[in-house]
Amino acid sequence: MKSTIYIQCLLLVCGLYLTSCDNKLDEDAELRSYQNDIDYASEAGAYGALVGAYETFQNVGWEQIPLIAVRGDDVNAGGLGDQQGFADTDNYTYDNNFWMYNSLWENWFQDITQITSQIEQLELYRDGGVNSSLIDQYIAEAKTLRGFITLELSRVFGDVYRIESTDQSEITVETKDDLMQWISDQMDEAIPNLVNLHPNQRTDIPGGITKYTALTIKAMANLELGNYQAVADATGEVISSQKFELYDDYYQLFKIPGKLCNENILEIQYSDFGQSSGDNVAHLFAFYGPQNWTAAVPEATSGWGFFEPSTKYIKFMLDRGETIRLETSVLFTDRGIADIQTDANYATLPDFVTNTTRDGDIINDYSRAMFTSGKHYLPSIQLTEGRTDYGTNKNYTVIRYAEVLLMYAEALTRGASGTAGSADDALNMIRTRANMGTLSGVTSDDVMDEKFAELAMEWGIRYYDMIRLGETSELSYDGRTFTMDKAYLPYPLEQLDISPILDEYNNQNN
Template sequence: MKLTKKIKNITLAVLLLLAAVGCSDKLDEPQLNNNFAGGTDFTNTDDMILSIIGVYEAFQSRGWEQPLLIAVRGDDVNAGGLGDQQDFAETDLFNYNKDYWMYNSLWENIYVDVITAHTGMEQIARYQEVADAAGQALGDQYIAEAKVLRAIMLFHISQVWGDVFIPTSSETSELFDVETVPTQAEVMQHISDQMDEALPFLPNMRPNERQDLPGGVTEYTALAIKALANQELGNYQVVADACSEIISSNKFSLFPDFYELFKTPGKLSDESILDMQYSDFGQGEGDRESHLYAPYGPQGWTPAVDGASSGWGFFEPSMKFIKFMLDRGETVRLETSVLFTDRGITELQTDPNYATLPAFVSNTTRDGDVIEDYARALFASGKHYLPSNQLISGRTAYGSNKNFNIIRYAEILLMYAEALAQGATASGMSADQAVNLVRTRANMPAISGATLDQVLDEKFAELGMEWGKRYYDMVRLNRTSELSYDGRTFSADKAFLPYPQAQVDQFPILGN
C-alpha cells in the first residue's frame, strides 16, 4: 500500500487532531501541538504506525506558497508579474517586506510541522514503553524517520532565514526562553548530527523498495540530508563521504527519460531519494492527496484533454536560464524545464544570437498541450507540469496526481563531484564519472577534468527550477554576481529574508 494510501486511511480522530495542529495560527498553543493522538491507547502498539503517518501527513501538507517562496530568488526563475502578489514579485527583485503574508506563512507552517514531528516522536516513545523488543525496534525506526523529515524542514527554513530556532520538543513554550537564536552554521551542524543519530535505525534500501510505507525515508535519505547540510557548512569531505555511501550502495540509478522523470512515469523511480507524494488513488473523483500546482502553470493553454485546468502564471523560467541552456546545446533538459509561449519565443528571437531556434522550442509540448500567450509571464515551469493526457480521467486540477521531487540521485552525483572539485577525496568514482552520468542522460557529450565551474554549470542545467538550489549555491559560494541580472541588484545583506514581523512580535529575540 502506498504511503499516500496509508495517509488517506488514517483514523478520523488522528486526522481531526492533525488538522487542529495544521490550522493553528500560532506556535504558542502547546495544547494543540502535544496531543494529536488524543485519547490513544498506547498499549495497542499496532497503532504506533499512525503516529509516523501523522508526521508524514504534516510534512507533505505544503501550502502552495512554501516551495514557491523558497525557490523564487535564483537566476533560473522569475516571479510572474501583473498578479495580486506584488510582494512576491518584489521578493524576486530582492525588495523584501517583512509584513508580507507569504513570509509569515512559510515560517509559521514549517515550524508547526516541525513541532508535529516532535509530537509524533513523543507519542512513539510512549508506545515503546510497553512494546516488546520488535515494537521497540520499530519505534526507533519511526522516530528516526521523523528526525529526517524534521531535518529537511529545518534545512529549508534555515536556507531562507539563516539563523533560526531549533525546537527540541513539542513544548513550544521553550522557544520563548531562547536567549540566542542558533546561527545557520549551528542549525546545519545540528541537522548533520541528527542524521548521524537516525542512520543506524533506518531501512537500508531505496525509498521505493519499502513495503510498509512505500516512498518513505530510508538510510539514504538521511545521508543525502547530511550531505546537504555539510555542503552549506563547506565540510566537503563529509559531503563526499556521505554521497559516496549512496553511490557505492549501487541501489540508485538515473531514470532514463528526463522528460518523464517529472511526470507520472517517474513517480517513485530509482532516482528518488525524497519526494512529497500525492495521489488521486486511481479514481476520477473522491478523496485525493494533492499539492496545488496551479501557481507554476501557464495562465492560458489549450490542453490536449478538454477541461484540464490551467494555472496562475506565478513562476517563470528566466530568459538567462533559457539562453544558458541554448548556448550549451541542451535539448531534453531545456524542453523539460521550460514551457514556451509564442510571445516568449518571439522575445527570445529579438536577440540575433537566438534568431534560429531548435525545433523543440515550441508552444506545443510533445504531449500536445498548447501553451497560449498570457500576461503574467513569457514562459512556465516544465518541471511542475503534468501533461493533460496524464491526468486521471475525471480529474481536472493542474498537476493533479503529480509527486513533488525534493532530492534526486542526480543531485547526489553533482554534490559528490563538487565536493571533489573543492578538494575532498574519495575512493569511488571520479568527479568526471559522476558528472558524465548526469550528462549522458541529458544527451550531452562527456567532459574530462571537470572543474568547479563546470560542475556548477551542470547543477544549473540539471536542477534549475528545483527548490531554489541554484540561488543557495550562488549564496553559499559567494558567486552572487550571477544573481544581479535583468535589472536586479543583489547585495550580501539580501541573502536572507527578514524575519516576519508577526514572528518578531511573538519572539522579540528575533529582532535583536
Template sequence: MELDSSQSFDYTSAEGAKSAVLGAYATLSGKKPDNGDTGFGWEQIPLISVRGDDVNAGGKGDQAPFTDTDNYSYDQSYWMYNSLWEILYQRIVQVTAQMAELEKFRAGGVNSQLIDQYLAECKTLRAFYTLQISRVWGKVIVMEVLDQSQLTLKSKDDVMSWISSQMDESISNLPDMRPNQRTDIKGGVTKYTALAVKAMANLELKNYQAVADATGEIIGSGKFTLFGDYYELFKTPGKLADENLLEIQYTDFGVGTGNNVKHLWDFYGPTNWTPSVTGATAGWGFYEPSMKYIKFMLARNEQKRLVTNVLFTPDGINKIKEDPNFSTLPSWVSNVTPDNDQINNSARALFFSGKHYLPSNQLIPGRLSYGSNKNYIITRYAEVLLMYAEAVARGASPTAGSAVDAVNKVRERANLGLLTSVTADQVMDEKYAELGMEWGIRYFDMVRLGNTAALSYDGRTFTMDKQFLPYPLAQLERIQSLEK
C-alpha cells in the first residue's frame, strides 16, 4: 500500500515497515482493485519495445504516431511519450517517498537490517525504472531524494554507472534466494534481481567484464533453471517460475467474479479469433511480430520458439509464402494455436505476439477478457545466460563456464542442436530468437552495437541520431534543464 503522510503511523511496527515497501511494489504491478492502475499501463511497455526489428506497430493507421515511432519518425507532442515519461517518474517519486518512510521506521526502532533490506528492494525497483527511461531518452533526471532542488540530469553513461553503483549498495542487503522462494513478499526482489539489473546497466556501458561478473554470480548460485516448456513459460504454468528474476504479478483470485488485478493485454491480442472457450474476448492488434523476425526463425527451423512467439493469421501465412524461399512451409505453421484457439484474418496485422497471449482454455471460468490472470515477465534466467555469453564472447574473462555452454542451455530447451563454439554474432542471433518481443531488448542491443543495418528493414532507414526519443513537449515546457 502507499503510505499517506497526512495520517499517523506507528513507526515502531515491523508490519508498518512492510506496508511501506509494499507501497514501492505497488508501482510495479499497481493494479489494486480499490483504486485502479498505478503500475505499468498498457501503452508504456509497447512504446519501450516497438522500435526493434523483431516487432512492428500494428494498427494500420490507427494510433499513427505509434506507427511513426516504429518507423523512427518521432512526434514529441505524442501523448504516449509524455505518458511513459510521467508514469515512470511518478513511480520513481513514489518509491523514493517510501524509502523516506522506511527511514522513519528505522528511527522508530524497527530492526535496522530489515530496513536495509527493504531499502535495497526499493533501490532495485527505482534503478529498473531509471534504466528504462535512460534507454529511451538517454540523458535523464536521476532521483535519490525528493528535494527537487537536488535533482540532477545525467548522461546515459552516467545514469548506467549510477544504476550499477546503486545495485552494489543493495546486493548484500537482499535475500539470497530466488524471488519465488520468498515467503514474506512472494516474487519480490532478491540479490539476483539486483545483479541482473546491474548486468543490464553494464551491458549498456559495454563494460563486459562487469556483465560477466554479475551474471556469472547468478549462474554460479545454482538457484535458477530454465522452465522446462518454453511455450508454457509465458502462460499460467510459468507464473513465478524458477526462471523468473522479476515479473509483474496479476491475479483474478481464482474466482470468476469480483476483483480482478490484471494488465490490459488487449493491446497485443488478435482483433479476430475463434477461441476454444466461447465468449473469450479479442484484442486490439497493435503489436505485430515482424516478417523479418518470422523468416529469421523459419530459416533456423525454430519450431518451438516460433510457435510460442507468433500467432499466425491465414493472410500472414500466405504473405510468407509469397517469398520463393518460403513458398513451402512446415505443417506446424498454422493459424490454430497448440491450445486450439483459431487466429483469424485482421485488418490491423498479419501476426500477433504469442508471448503476450494466454490461451482461452487457461482463463478462469467466468473471466473472459483477453489475457486475464496472466503475469508480465520482466527478467528471466535465459536473458542472464545470454548476457553472460555475449560478455564472454566479447572478451570478458569467464566466471561461470564458457559462452557456448550458456548458449547451449538456451538452445537445448528450444530443441535445437548444440554448438561446439560460439561467436558474438551467434550470441546476438540467439538473443534475437529467444528474447524477441520482450522489453525492446533487441532494439537496445542493436543500438548499443551501432548496427544500423539490422534496424533498417522493410523500408525503414535507421541512423544513430534516431536512437533516443525526443523529450515530450509537455516536459520541455515544465522542466527547464531538459535540452531539445
C-alpha cells in the first residue's frame, strides 16, 4: 500500500506495516495475481492483507451513510441545495439514475469484492506456511466486515449480490431473507476464530473486530428475519461478557472523549495525529453540519446543511421530557426554535433549547434547514489547533452497546427467553444514563420508543425498524405518504446497464 494511506484502527501503532506493504496489495484488490512477487510465507504480509480489508472498510464516502439514513422519520434532507435526488429520496420519490444510488451500490460492492480478494490472499498465506490459526482469525475479521456491508446494502436495496468469491461466475443475487441468513451463518463461522476482547483491548489493531462485533452483526441480521431467539442469544452473550458498558456522558460519547470508549462495538476511526498540519485521515462531516455558524474557534469552517433532525423527532423528545439526549442529538437555530413555538403545545421550551451549544458554538439561521445533527457535530474547541474543517478528527460511530441492549430487550418482549437479565434491566440501563425514570413491565412499544430516542440519526436504524415491523403510519409524516412498495431503493440504472445478472433478476421480479 502507498505510504500515504493510513488505516483507521492502525493509525498510531501499525505505521511500519503500512509503509512497508507492497503496492501489489492494492493491485490484488483489482483481482490481479502477482503470486511470484509475494512472499506467502511472510506473517507480516498476511497482516498486510488484513490491513487491506480494514482500509477498504474505512474508505466510506461522505454520501453513502446519509443515503442509508435519510428516509426515517427522525431525519430530513436539508433542502434548497444541489442534491435534489437526495431530498426526493427523503420524500419516497426515487430516481434510479440519481448518482448517490449508484455510488452506494458500486463503491460498497467493490469494497465487498476487495475484502473477498483479501480473504483469498490470506488463504495463499496459509498455503505458504503462515500459522493457520492466525489466518483463521484474519479471515474471520474480513468476513465480519463483509457481512456488515452486505447487511446494510440489503437493508437499502432488498435483494442484492451475495459475494463469496472473486470468480464472477459464482456471484448471485439473493433475496433479503436469504442474505440475512447467510450473514448469520457467516458470523457463526467467524465467531470461534475471533479474539475474546473488547475492541479497544486489542493491541495489534486497536478498535478492530472481535467476537462481539460478529455476535452483534448476527443479532442485527436475525432481527431483520424476526428470529428473536437468535437475537436474544447473540446479544445476551455480548451483555454477559461484561466487557461493555454505557459511556457515562451521552453528550461526549459522540465527540473526541468517546473515541474507542467501552460502549463502542464498531467505529470508523480517523485522526489528524494531534498535529496542526500534515497527514489527516478524516471523514467529510461537513455534509451534516450547519451551513452557517459562529464558532467558538473563529477559524472553524461550517458545514453544508444537508442533514436535519425532524420536527416530529424533536416534539417526540420534548413530550418525553428528554434532556441530555435531545441536547446532544439536535442543534437548534433561532428559526427552528420559533417554528416549534408556533405550536401552542411547545410555546415554552426548556432552557437548553437554544442556538448556542454548551461549548459556545452559535448555530445561525441558514436556508437549507432549521436544525442540524448534534451526533455528527464536533465542538470547534475540540478541534486540534490549526485544523479548521468541520468535524475533522471525529470518529464515525457504527455500532454501540446501547443498540445491543435494545435489541436484547426487544427480543424478550417479542417472546424470546434471555440469560442476561430482563427486558426491564436492559432498557433501564439506557434510561438511567439519559436521566429518565425507570420502567417496569416493559413492552415492545416501550422498546421501540426508546430506540427512537436513543439511536436517532444513526445509520437509518429507525427507518429499518419501521420497515421490518410494517409501521407505515410512522413513516407517513410531515406531508409524506409511505407505502411498503417504497421500502427499498430501486437498483441503480447504471448497474442494470452493465450487469446482465442484475438486469435479468430485476426483470423477473418486476
